[in-house]
Amino acid sequence: MTMLQKGMPKEPVIAAEDLRVWYAGPAGPVRAVDGVSFEVAKGEILGLVGESGCGKSTLGRGLLGLLPDGAARDGSLLVGGRDVLAMSPKEARRLRGGELGMIFQEPLTRLNPLMRISDHFAETLKVHEPRLSRKEIERRALEALRVVGIPPTRFRAYPHEFSGGMRQRIMIALTLVVRPAFVVADEPTTALDVLVEAQIIRNLHELRSEFDTAMLLITHNLGIVAEACDRVAVMYAGRILEIGDAREVFANPQHSYTRELLRSVISLETDGLHYIDGAPPDLVAPPSGCRFHPRCPDAMVVCAQRSPEEKVVAGTAGGGTRVACWAAERRAGVADLGPEESRPLEREAISVADEA
Amino acid sequence: MAAGGDGGDLVVELADLSVHYQLAGGALTRLFGVGARTVKAVDGVSVGLRRGEVLGVVGESGSGKTTLGRALLGLAPATAGSITYRPRSGPARVVSELRGAALRRLRTDLQMVFQDPTAALNPSMTIVEAVGDPLRIHGVAQGEERRRLVVEALERVGLAPAEQFLDKYPSDLSGGQKQRVVIARAIILGPEVLIADEPISMLDMSVRAKILELMLDLKRDLGLSYVYITHDLASAKFFCDRIAIMYLGRIVEIGPTAEIFAHPRHPYTQALLAAVPEPDPDRTVARDLPRGEIPDAAAPPLGCAFHPRCNQATPSCGWESRDLRTLLEEHWTRVHPDQYAAERAVVGDLGALDEPATTIEVGVGGADQVRAILDRIRAENPHEPLWQGVKSIEDTAAGLRLHLRGGTGPALRRAGGVEVACVLYPPDATNA
Numbered sequence: 159m160t161m162l163q164k165g166m167p168k169e170p171v172i173a174a175e176d177l178r179v180w181y182a183g184p185a186g187p188v189r190a191v192d193g194v195s196f197e198v199a200k201g202e203i204l205g206l207v208g209e210s211g212c213g214k215s216t217l218g219r220g221l222l223g224l225l226p227d228g229a230a231r232d233g234s235l236l237v238g239g240r241d242v243l244a245m246s247p248k249e250a251r252r253l254r255g256g257e258l259g260m261i262f263q264e265p266l267t268r269l270n271p272l273m274r275i276s277d278h279f280a281e282t283l284k285v286h287e288p289r290l291s292r293k294e295i296e297r298r299a300l301e302a303l304r305v306v307g308i309p310p311t312r313f314r315a316y317p318h319e320f321s322g323g324m325r326q327r328i329m330i331a332l333t334l335v336v337r338p339a340f341v342v343a344d345e346p347t348t349a350l351d352v353l354v355e356a357q358i359i360r361n362l363h364e365l366r367s368e369f370d371t372a373m374l375l376i377t378h379n380l381g382i383v384a385e386a387c388d389r390v391a392v393m394y395a396g397r398i399l400e401i402g403d404a405r406e407v408f409a410n411p412q413h414s415y416t417r418e419l420l421r422s423v424i425s426l427e428t429d430g431l432h433y434i435d436g437a438p439p440d441l442v443a444p445p446s447g448c449r450f451h452p453r454c455p456d457a458m459v460v461c462a463q464r465s466p467e468e469k470v471v472a473g474t475a476g477g478g479t480r481v482a483c484w485a486a487e488r489r490a491g492v493a494d495l496g497p498e499e500s501r502p503l504e505r506e507a508i509s510v511a512d513e514a
Numbered sequence: 515m516a517a518g519g520d521g522g523d524l525v526v527e528l529a530d531l532s533v534h535y536q537l538a539g540g541a542l543t544r545l546f547g548v549g550a551r552t553v554k555a556v557d558g559v560s561v562g563l564r565r566g567e568v569l570g571v572v573g574e575s576g577s578g579k580t581t582l583g584r585a586l587l588g589l590a591p592a593t594a595g596s597i598t599y600r601p602r603s604g605p606a607r608v609v610s611e612l613r614g615a616a617l618r619r620l621r622t623d624l625q626m627v628f629q630d631p632t633a634a635l636n637p638s639m640t641i642v643e644a645v646g647d648p649l650r651i652h653g654v655a656q657g658e659e660r661r662r663l664v665v666e667a668l669e670r671v672g673l674a675p676a677e678q679f680l681d682k683y684p685s686d687l688s689g690g691q692k693q694r695v696v697i698a699r700a701i702i703l704g705p706e707v708l709i710a711d712e713p714i715s716m717l718d719m720s721v722r723a724k725i726l727e728l729m730l731d732l733k734r735d736l737g738l739s740y741v742y743i744t745h746d747l748a749s750a751k752f753f754c755d756r757i758a759i760m761y762l763g764r765i766v767e768i769g770p771t772a773e774i775f776a777h778p779r780h781p782y783t784q785a786l787l788a789a790v791p792e793p794d795p796d797r798t799v800a801r802d803l804p805r806g807e808i809p810d811a812a813a814p815p816l817g818c819a820f821h822p823r824c825n826q827a828t829p830s831c832g833w834e835s836r837d838l839r840t841l842l843e844e845h846w847t848r849v850h851p852d853q854y855a856a857e858r859a860v861v862g863d864l865g866a867l868d869e870p871a872t873t874i875e876v877g878v879g880g881a882d883q884v885r886a887i888l889d890r891i892r893a894e895n896p897h898e899p900l901w902q903g904v905k906s907i908e909d910t911a912a913g914l915r916l917h918l919r920g921g922t923g924p925a926l927r928r929a930g931g932v933e934v935a936c937v938l939y940p941p942d943a944t945n946a
Binding site: 208209239297300304307308310311321322324328333347349351352353354355356357359360378379380381382383384385404405406408409419420423424426427428429431432437451462466478513 | 574597689690717718719720721723727747785789792795803805823842843844854858865875
């Protein structure tokens with residue numbers, strides 16, 4: 159397992175700048191991703207966490223252009239230096255599956271029950287590398303399967319002959335066989351048992367070192383981020399509220415939301431129950447200012463008025479921890495707030511009626 | 515506190531409970547029972563639920579934990595053994611023998627909270643109808659009285675003011691609110707026991723703690739006892755008084771929660787604990803994870819059911835043909851494709867190894883050739899306990915015949931403050 163060498167700037171494989179994704183809803187446009195900026199470097203795993211309904215999956219799909227009709231993207235999204243949003247649909251499709259890959263949550267629905275595993279690989283490889291010989295296809299496929307621990311004896315078996323964990327490993331091998339530069343893994347272990355989940359996480363680690371793939375790992379499980387990711391981005395109501403080195407963020411969370419989220423996890427260390435009152439807001443009409451302020455125990459008057467700018471307030475690894483939080487910026491001495499603005503905000507009572 | 519179901523005031527008692535399912539199979543099977551396959555979903559489980567305690571039943575999918583919960587309510591028929599319910603007042607009832615109306619009456623005392631609140635609620639019933647439905651079915655209350663009881667139950671689970679929710683449909687509510695409705699429906703008849711099958715695993719993490727807190731409040735206020743079925747060790751650790759770890763239909767370890775977590779004894783318990791992903795920046799993924807997944811319950815491993823995945827297995831844990839297949843396949847995952855092709859030709863079809871047996875014939879390319887391959891595999895990992903489990907090897911015309919020692923599945927035995935089913939804790943030793 160190779161850890162990224164700290165401080166060594168690596169060239170970003172994918173870079174999003176003020177990326178927005180929205181789609182039509184009955185009450186107006188739903189701004190599921192609303193001005194998100196981040197980079198993922200070669201061989202780096204970036205974890206993306208947050209409650210359901212905060213735009214994690216939409217962001218993941220938006221990066222690959224896998225959005226339903228009626229959805230739109232704006233901002234800039236550079237893959238290998240080229241802006242994907244400015245490409246023709248044909249160009250973008252060639253990129254997807256080749257340069258960009260996706261691992262889904264439920265592998266059985268992504269594998270064709272009538273096709274042997276070998277045929278899945280042949281099909282995938284032929285689309286992206288049409289000149290490969292049959293022998294070469296088999297060699298590449300078996301190599302990818304070997305890395306995820308599927309024996310060559312099972313190469314011609316059908317999907318139903320495999321267990322859930324093995325199917326997910328086959329999906330991972332299918333994604334990686336075309337050697338993508340960047341992969342989005344959306345809750346890849348949520349449907350699996352804890353022991354199998356740990357095996358898959360170990361797999362992802364090994365793959366990163368084997369293929370140098372950059373990865374966005376979307377999960378609601380903060381434990382997985384701590385174990386599998388180099389960096390972590392915390393998303394809330396369509397925005398990234400905190401992003402930084404995973405160890406540093408977990409050891410020293412800056413944003414009130416990150417801290418409360420970590421406290422609400424029931425872990426083996428849990429000796430008291432904590433939770434965040436209320437639920438993530440409606441993305442059609444999100445709250446003014448900082449979107450977390452109605453639920454935030456640290457909210458100040460300014461939080462309801464102005465949106466905090468993203469600033470680096472802590473951390474050393476990979477450029478430090480960047481947050482959008484007035485309280486964190488005030489603590490770090492980088493927010494210029496008047497006495498009236500920094501008064502605690504009187505919170506309205508949050509009842510079960512607003513619970514997630 | 516004793517680990518077994520021996521002391522105290524038991525509200526539910528399972529004695530050697532088995533729930534076996536016959537797989538349909540072909541026409542001959544149905545006519546004559548030839549080659550019938552049985553899934554032993556629950557296989558000889560004895561455990562008692564004490565009044566006022568939270569008993570955790572923890573295991574992976576396929577461990578039989580959900581079937582156990584359903585059997586407790588009479589929803590899955592017991593094929594052997596018994597379940598006895600001892601109400602606070604009135605005579606004990608043998609759940610596993612109740613049928614029809616008598617079984618339905620049991621629901622006023624034993625209730626269930628399901629994993630998926632969306633699936634557990636009828637989408638076309640309003641909340642007042644859904645929560646009041648048990649009152650209707652059991653003829654407890656009607657009209658204004660029923661409505662009053664529904665309001666009381668909703669407010670008890672935190673859905674206050676209840677008027678705000680009464681006429682809503684499940685689709686109007688969030689996941690946490692729906693689970694509160696399901697809990698309100700479960701407590702409205704005033705049960706003594708709640709069986710909660712993964713009650714928080716479908717919920718968003720920010721709301722899980724709230725639902726657990728609600729369940730703890732209800733337990734205290736209403737004097738409930740819980741069976742908490744889960745795959746999640748972290749919530750079990752916080753929530754349960756005692757924990758039973760299940761694997762392939764059997765309890766492999768049972769004892770007080772604190773003892774189980776402080777000194778996990780069964781290798782399976784240890785593995786489960788090591789695999790829990792923790793949001794602690796100083797922990798990393800365990801390296802020594804059990805291989806593979808929970809096996810097919812219709813053809814469980816010979817000997818100890820966990821031995822194929824166990825990292826502490828001994829030569830006497832019950833090695834068999836399928837373990838040899840696993841070793842061959844693992845070896846072939848590591849070698850060059852050309853070597854695989856050559857060796858595969860010598861070993862031939864692996865199908866014969868899928869029949870569970872302790873005498874194995876392997877190979878088509880000659881005894882020496884097969885022996886050379888097995889030697890290579892053995893050299894890769896000489897400590898693999900399967901090799902010490904080999905009694906003898908003899909040459910056949912095409913390959914080799916291996917006789918393995920075999921073994922029996924260990925029974926639950928006391929070890930320190932818990933009971934554990936593993937050969938590492940033999941009956942006569944004093945392992946604390």
